[in-house]
Amino acid sequence: MKGQPTDAVIQHVRDIPLYQKALAEGYFPLLEKPEIARGFPDNWMTPRLAAALASGEAEFVLSTGTNHARMQIIRPPYFLLRSYYELWSDHPDIAGTWWSGCRRVSLTTVLATEHVARVNAARRGVEPDPVPTLDDRRLDERTCYLNLRLDPATWDRDEVLRMLGEIEQARREHPQGLYHLDCSGYHLAHLVRKALAWNLRDAFPPPASIIHAYEYTPVNVRRYLRRHFDCPVIDLFGSTELGYLYFSDREGRYRPHLDGMSVELLPVADGSTIHELVVTSVRNPYMPLVRYRTGDCVRTSDGEPDPEGIVQFCGRVKELLGTPRGPVAQGDLDRLVGDASDAVFVHRLDVHGGEEATLLYTTFTGEPVGTGESETLRRGLEELTGRRCRIEHRSHLPIGRSGKYAWLTADGA
Structure with missing residues (x-):
């Protein structure tokens, strides 16, 4: 059945309490973050895991919480760092x-x-x-x-x-x-x-x-x-709980790094060419994740759900903007801004209800973009969002408490 784990993956999760219902029913549904946390850590505990925690071969850590609520996970020490070093040491550039x-x-x-x-x-x-x-x-x-x-x-x-x-x-x-x-x-x-x-x-x-x-x-x-x-300026994509999954080369083309993993792409809405990344991973032996909804969005070269065809990691499912033409992702707005002017540095779209929006932006030089670029940007935004749009230059846009910038807010929140 499409998306279901292989026999090899099932062997990795056979003793884990979290997966007992799926094993009994012969079907693994999408795994959500709240389900991972419900009953933690007993829902993950096996004799092997208990021994690893006692010996220090496994440890409790918190995800960063910069893109979603902080989530407690169990993993080998330096799991993410080792994934980074492995990729760095193998990278072609x-x-x-x-x-x-x-x-x-x-x-x-x-x-x-x-x-x-x-x-x-x-x-x-x-x-x-x-x-x-x-x-x-x-x-x-x-x-x-x-x-x-x-x-x-x-x-x-x-x-x-x-x-x-x-x-x-x-x-x-x-x-x-x-x-x-x-x-x-x-x-x-x-x-x-x-x-x-x-x-x-x-x-x-x-x-x-x-x-x-x-x-x-x-x-x-x-x-x-x-x-x-x-x-070379290289982009990596990954997370605390999974390690790194994709990397770019020096030309910006993405390649998979899926040792111990497989990926599904599911459309975020009927007819949408934005896909959500769903990952099955046994790379972390103490917390294998089966059909885990990462909450990350991607676009592919032809809009088809092909994990080999990813050309852009374009934001988070929770941050999609609804429009008359379907959902819009962070990467969609960003591409529009980049096409209109390469001077824009930080930008944020403030949405005012369903009819208006304001794009606030800073520039690398500190000066506003030209009138022509601003008008091109405004027209593009109105077409993208289905809203009346204004463009406003700012000398500074504050960063969020996570240390990351918000690309979208509602009613200036």
Whole structure:
């Protein structure tokens, strides 16, 4: 039956309480996040898992909660990091930077930095410092985290100099002066803009490779990074509970990385060419997920549900915008903005009921786009959303509590 797990997958889940009903009925329905949490951890507990938890081969962790409510999961220590390192070490464009021993500096949400500092403090049996030192922010011997503020737009000159200095330190630790930059695309773009504004570009050591892997990276942000860095800029897609599933090459084409996994694509609505990603994975042996609804949306090259044909990870199911022509995803708005003007940096669509919307935007230069670009954008938005639209330039759009930007709000909320 289409979408149902193979016999090999069934062997992995045969003893797990959560799946007993599905096993008895011979049919595995879609697995929702609330079902994973209901009765946790007893709904996952097996003798093997209990032994792994006792020995430290498995551990309880929380998902980041940046795209959905935080979810407790069970996994091997460093599960996500090992998935990242495995992909980095095999990547056709940047494997050389892994094998040469590049240090990895990570510039992403302050929540990620705080998590690393908490873990390190817990290992020492102390409370984390309010302002963690560089040593407090080392995930392992190869990776450190840089960001100490929620909103990168508020970084001041001293903060930028500190981060550039920590990048330089990582570069100096490599025999050839190479380092690998891991980032949220937005955060790195903010750092480049500030370095340029304060004439610090020469103090920004050029990376040997870049991966952005923490959130949707807009078309214009990708262009901006490629314009300013003469190295491969790679996108990864994955999650805390699954590891990494897809990666781009340096030209932006996506390829699957589905060891221990299979993927289904289900249309988010009848007739829609936006598909939801449903994953079956035994990569995490302690919490295998069968037909797990990730909540992520994709588009394929021809609109068909072919996991090999994914060309865009376009947002979240919960953030789809209903329109007379069907649901619109974050990636749809982003492509429209990118086609109208490559100057737009951060943008957010505020929807006012069912008839009006306002696109708020910032630019890389701080100046509003031209009249022609603004009008092109307005017309495109009205066609995309089925609403009357206004366009408003802002000097700053605040970041969310998760450290990520909202692309859509209702009534300016």
